[in-house]
Amino acid sequence: MAQPDTLVVGQGLAGTTLAWSLLLRGGRPLVMDAAARPAASRAAAGLLAPVGGKRLALAWRAEQAWPAAVRFYREVEDRLGVELLSEAPIVRLFVDPQQRAEFDRRASGPLGQWLVAEDAGVDPRVFFAPLGGCQVVGGRLDVGRFLDASRAEFARRGLLVEEDLPADGLRETEHGVAVDSLGSVLPRVVLCRGLAERDGRPLPFEPAKGETLTIRAPGVSEGRVVQRGVWLAPIGNALFRVGATFHPGAADVLPTVAGRRELESKLGELLRLPYEVVDHSAAVRPIVRTRRPIAGALPGRDRVGVLNGLGASGTLWAPWLAGHYADHLLSGEPLDREIDAGVRLAPG
Numbered sequence: 144m145a146q147p148d149t150l151v152v153g154q155g156l157a158g159t160t161l162a163w164s165l166l167l168r169g170g171r172p173l174v175m176d177a178a179a180r181p182a183a184s185r186a187a188a189g190l191l192a193p194v195g196g197k198r199l200a201l202a203w204r205a206e207q208a209w210p211a212a213v214r215f216y217r218e219v220e221d222r223l224g225v226e227l228l229s230e231a232p233i234v235r236l237f238v239d240p241q242q243r244a245e246f247d248r249r250a251s252g253p254l255g256q257w258l259v260a261e262d263a264g265v266d267p268r269v270f271f272a273p274l275g276g277c278q279v280v281g282g283r284l285d286v287g288r289f290l291d292a293s294r295a296e297f298a299r300r301g302l303l304v305e306e307d308l309p310a311d312g313l314r315e316t317e318h319g320v321a322v323d324s325l326g327s328v329l330p331r332v333v334l335c336r337g338l339a340e341r342d343g344r345p346l347p348f349e350p351a352k353g354e355t356l357t358i359r360a361p362g363v364s365e366g367r368v369v370q371r372g373v374w375l376a377p378i379g380n381a382l383f384r385v386g387a388t389f390h391p392g393a394a395d396v397l398p399t400v401a402g403r404r405e406l407e408s409k410l411g412e413l414l415r416l417p418y419e420v421v422d423h424s425a426a427v428r429p430i431v432r433t434r435r436p437i438a439g440a441l442p443g444r445d446r447v448g449v450l451n452g453l454g455a456s457g458t459l460w461a462p463w464l465a466g467h468y469a470d471h472l473l474s475g476e477p478l479d480r481e482i483d484a485g486v487r488l489a490p491g
């Protein structure tokens with residue numbers, strides 16, 4: 144095996160996407176992850192939603208991120224021979240007259256190019272849609288399968304080290320970064336550790352806890368994601384993910400009674416049919432200040448970089464972000480200043 148040129152620490156959405164982006168450009172990544180820690184990616188519903196939030200606002204850099212994400216996941220599907228991405232419109236049912244009015248005002252503007260249909264096209268016996276709705280461009284990634292199949296492929300190619308990087312596990316030398324546990328020196332290291340980066344690194348995290356339910360609803364045959372207050376995402380066998388709560392500040396991963404109550408209350412305004420809750424989980428979104436993702440060398444540490452801050456949009460942002468960072472690492476393309484860790488983390 145050729146000597147690796149980049150150690151990617153962490154195999155969540157950030158690390159996995161970066162490792163693939165390097166590989167697809169002829170780089171030689173080595174991925175380190177013991178898979179023993181809680182990972183936000185394991186909780187993600189995998190929605191790719193260029194149009195989001197109550198105001199139907201366009202996600203940051205949606206114009207670049209959406210096509211980059213579709214291209215990237217299709218390419219990885221080809222490499223792995225598994226299906227990962229389903230492209231299907233997301234149904235937005237209006238929650239109140241203000242949202243309806245906002246939509247009517249903006250549908251003929253920039254929002255228009257993300258509209259698939261100006262009606263919701265849902266079965267009124269299944270969903271409450273008193274104010275109507277619309278369908279916007281979107282998709283869903285099977286995140287678990289993406290991570291597992293990629294991990295197996297990295298292992299098959301000898302590119303995976305199943306270890307946790309200790310807090311003092313890196314030493315920068317004249318020739319590169321010495322990784323004590325590997326007994327070797329690599330040209331560079333990129334830390335993709337999600338919220339674990341809080342321990343000792345200067346990322347300005349503003350994390351937000353999210354809880355989700357998995358329900359069984361045998362009467363619901365809808366194959367698209369439907370959203371009204373909460374989203375309902377089909378995952379097969381009459382099962383649906385429901386989510387997510389958004390609680391800034393909370394950083395534990397314990398499902399709560401209040402969280403379940405909040406989700407079920409909103410679900411009651413979306414779904415008319417009976418269901419049974421079969422699972423309830425919680426995780427924390429790695430959001431950093433300004434709510435933009437971040438990538439690049441840490442200030443004063445040319446050979447140690449980060450890729451983080453994927454927030455609530457990891458599946459949408461990661462391919463564009465990782466591709467951009469990989470171009471920077473391998474071809475010297477300048478980093479976009481809005482994401483550049485060197486700029487964002489510079490003192491003062």
Ligand SMILES: Cc1cc2nc3c(=O)[nH]c(=O)nc-3n(C[C@H](O)[C@H](O)[C@H](O)COP(=O)(O)OP(=O)(O)OC[C@H]3O[C@@H](n4cnc5c(N)ncnc54)[C@H](O)[C@@H]3O)c2cc1C
Nearest residue numbers: 153155156157183184188189190308337353453456457458
């Ligand atoms: C409830 C919920 C629902 C969500 N739904 C969506 C959604 O529908 N769509 C969407 O786009 N986003 C969603 N998100 C956001 C998404 O989960 C995150 O943006 C994304 O998972 C962040 O990925 P990451 O790789 O940065 O972090 P993580 O997934 O946390 O990965 C970090 C990795 O680093 C590893 N690691 C940590 N420390 C070390 C160490 N010392 N040594 C080695 N490895 C280490 C961990 O094992 C882990 O594998 C959701 C988040 C939550 C909480």
